[in-house]
Amino acid sequence: MSLASLAHPRQDFSYGFLDAFAKRELRRRMLKAIAIPGFQVPYASRELPIARGWGTGGLQVTLSIVSPVDTLKVIDQGADDSVNAANLRRFIARMTGVATTTDTLDATVIQSRHRVPEERLREGQVLVLQVPDPEPLRQVQPDSSRAREMHADADYAQMWLTLYEQLVRFGRFMQGASYPVLVHGRYLMSPSPIPRWDTPALHQAAHLTLLSAGREKRLYAVPPYTDVRPIEFEDVFFQVENMAGRICMLTGARNKFMDELPVAEGGSQFRLSDTGYAAKLLRRARGDAATLGATYFDDEGHFYQPGVIREE
């Protein structure tokens, strides 16, 4: 027996870039986050070769859960090809050997900045959302320590008051992205700055959602089949963005979340925000093979779970 036979081959980096202690700590925190849906679990948040605020929270979670048998999709505001998404995807693939894809149906792990894919996620898939600010109470309580006490007491009266004031002053709820939700009837949670369009997709979902804020050093989770209810009044309901009448200029798709593109002559054109879904629609239109999954909203704009989005 030689010393060389007992030692690991020399490696430039640990598997998944993070050292064993960092991964073990993240994994401990993730398990607690799944056990207490919506509760913000503090973690150490290590240094990474990208700056905090550029997806380090999601990146640490992804690096801790992927293995070479996984297939990874990374999106930034719905796009697979943005600089942020491309950089993160390349880094994760180099550090883990994970296969990459742009197809939601093929992915086992999806890291996303501020979008949920249009196609419904299934059991066994993990959605990792990057979170800039995990604290839904920030707008009513800037003191983090006090906000944590409010979560401990389930004291969300100031949020309801803010909602009521918005109705009185503007006639509607003014919160766009990061619309606060109540998870498992207990914790108020920021779903990260996903549009309101994506918020109902977290309710009683088949997949696991992990949310992580690297700069703020907090992670939290929504387990599968968990109630995620946007805060609303009994007589004034949460509404998603109105996509009626918007038609994708490339694919002709309707009633999906669209990017708005101003045109020189005035007015706007619209394009599917989910580029992976758009690419499959285009392939199918050309007569090539493309498997399309069921979407959260059908072509008439109806959400797949009746009663989740209530009509006034």
Place this chain on the structure above:
Amino acid sequence: MSMPRMTPAELRQHATFTALMWAFSYPGRPQRLPAAGLAAFVAIGETLLDLETGFFTPHHDLAPALAATGGRSLPPGDAPYQFYPQLTLAELDLLVTAPLGTYAEPDRGATLVLGCGFAQGTPLHLSGPGLAQPLTITVARLPDELWRARATVASYPLGWDLYLVDGDQVIGLPRTTRVEVG
């Protein structure tokens, strides 16, 4: 630059963590661990424990293996991770002192890893997050008093998070899972 590869320990810990993650995500569904029997407890220990945390086990053969992770041996009233390969009524008196967390820090509630059998035994009706429909499992070799203690000792968000281990199978019962016996 060559792509880093998983070491055997990394591979084992990743497989164990993946089983534990899905066990909490879908309570009641057995997940496969990369080791069986007492080695399964060791695998869970080396996946979760290091010098930043602590453990308790009354099992004399398991204690040295868990101590080798660097985790501190703590009394059952303080230990965040507790391992009971064969839970007896006498050990249940220790288990019920396990930390439940606080309202400010519910994540300090203990994780309990319990040996049992899944083939037959007491029917447990499960419901809650992670369960699309209520589910019934059978669990043997655990005292019924455990379920009474779990139901009465605290209410959500405080509580214990349970892993039940039989051979190389693990079932998760996070504190959100409602358990009705019989």
